[in-house]
């Protein structure tokens with residue numbers, strides 16, 4: 001690869017193991033240090049692209065995230081060089097969160113993740129409810145013209161019109177990413193669009209785990225393997241992810 005490398009990373013299931021509930025994800029001091037070192041090695045060409053909101057990511061990462069280009073809410077929010085670009089929060093999601101809570105009841109193990117531009121309905125603690133959650137999410141999406149996205153033990157309702165592929169294109173149009181070859185790494189169905197975008201821009205995509213491996217150019221076993229690549233990159237081996 002002759003173009004310089006730009007590293008575009010999903011967060012949950014890629015940099016950290018998917019937690020039982022969204023709030024339970026933990027960003028270790030080592031991960032913060034590795035991202036800072038990789039950012040330095042890549043002259044700023046490292047971005048995180050997540051379905052979480054920017055607010056959620058900031059709460060988990062703290063100030064370590066400030067120098068990193070971040071596309072959050074599946075690309076609806078973009079922060080680069082300290083500037084944030086985002087549409088106004090959508091009022092429909094707090095209403096749907098209340099309705100969903102009433103529908104399933106607190107005791108059933110359905111966990112809600114309310115964001116500015118979406119509502120995640122998690123059933124990891126109650127896998128038997130998958131079809132009921134799916135049907136409910138489909139009803140809500142149809143009633144409010146929302147997009148619906150299935151992820152790892154979650155159905156997410158969100159505003160239509162942005163996906164992680166759009167986020168890849170938006171980021172790669174910015175300095176210092178422009179002209180680099182993107183390497184995208186992700187684990188879930190929403191990451192397939194990002195891998196497609198990375199390829200269209202002359203780069204490639206790696207899967208973490210098997211879920212989307214058939215759509216990727218290679219596979220890393222687990223988030224720990226991604227950290228291993230970041231350790232090598234931080235230590236000065238730019239080919240860390242290409243061996």
Ligand SMILES: [Mg+2]
Pocket residue numbers: 010011012013014186187188
């Ligand atoms: Mg993920």
